[in-house]
Amino acid sequence: MSDLCPVYAPFFSAMGCTSAIVFTCPSPSALPRVPLTSPPSPLRRHRCKRVRSYGTAKSGVGIAAMSVLRPDQMMKCVVPVIMAGIIAIYGLVVSVLIASDLSVAMSLAQGFVQLGAGLSVGLAGLAAGFAIGIVGDAGVRGTAQQPRLFVGMILILIFAEVLGLYGLIVALIMNTKSQDLSGVC
Template sequence: MAVDEKKSRSFVSIVAVKVQGVTEPPELLNMRIHMHIIRCHLRAPRFFEPQGRKGEREEKMSTDVGFSGDETAPFFGFIGASAALVFSCMGAAYGTAKSGVGVASMGVMRPELVMKSIVPVVMAGVLGIYGLIIAVIISTGINPKAKPYYLFDGYAHLSSGLACGLAGLSAGMAIGIVGDAGVRANAQQPKLFVGMILILIFAEALALYGLIVGIILSSRAGQSRGE
């Protein structure tokens, strides 16, 4: 052992002298060489690991993560569900507030027409239900523990939520403006009531188009895994 140690020290001292004029002590250089060998050994891939043990480790890692598929895909799905509900409720809130202001102003002079002029408020409130339906459909479709959830599914749910939410927002703005002006005009000319209802129906149809397209897009979510 003493002879081997002496040989290794002499070898290290020779290396220390020949490598670009290194003046470190042989013991310190020997320690650095051993540390470098250990680092290389730790970084080296395990080529001879048994296949069964490797499969068990991968299975354990997938179980620890808690779901299968792309890790960022649920982010887009949840954003789509939130967008469907938030934008639809924004449109419903604007339509309700704008129409409610018109109903309140008209009710001061013609209180008997208040219940008849409440139609725009009701139609604006329905827009929030459309967003709620799409949000529930999307949220129930995001279950990575039961089935894989890929980026295709997340993008489909995101587009579904945006289609329904933005359509509901635009419809709510139209219903609010038409309802405010319509109930005021109806107080002065009752014959305008039927025309106001028709305009409100066509404005409501915009949100209905968004709901239909949102349902179709959300149903495309499972096609990436062959469902």
């Protein structure tokens, strides 16, 4: 181990992998609602499996409200939920790519670049998820009242999805460049 390749360098890659997953699948209700003085419970650890991302949940509320007024258009308005799920796939792809490059001997620069790649896709996915949730909720409710708004909702959803796609592209470029830094150690 040298100054360029310290023993803690893989930690930053692992944090990049973690941030890619955590930020693209946000769930505020996954946080414990019990006081911090209580002992840990197994239910608190498994609560994350039951919750959805913000975009899916917010769009789902709009779909539930819309299906009461116009049940014939319910399947057409599931598009925001599907688009919110695609954001999570972006984070999964980048985290798998970062995890495949993890090794014991890696340079500090490679770890930092992979951390940046994870943060890039994660934070872009977080912003896209919130945008899709807000647009999906309002768009689905508006489509229930005026069906001509469906095309406009889809266009705005595409613009929101592109935020996550930009983060994915930047993360893929950064991860590719991090492989050039692996020859230092």
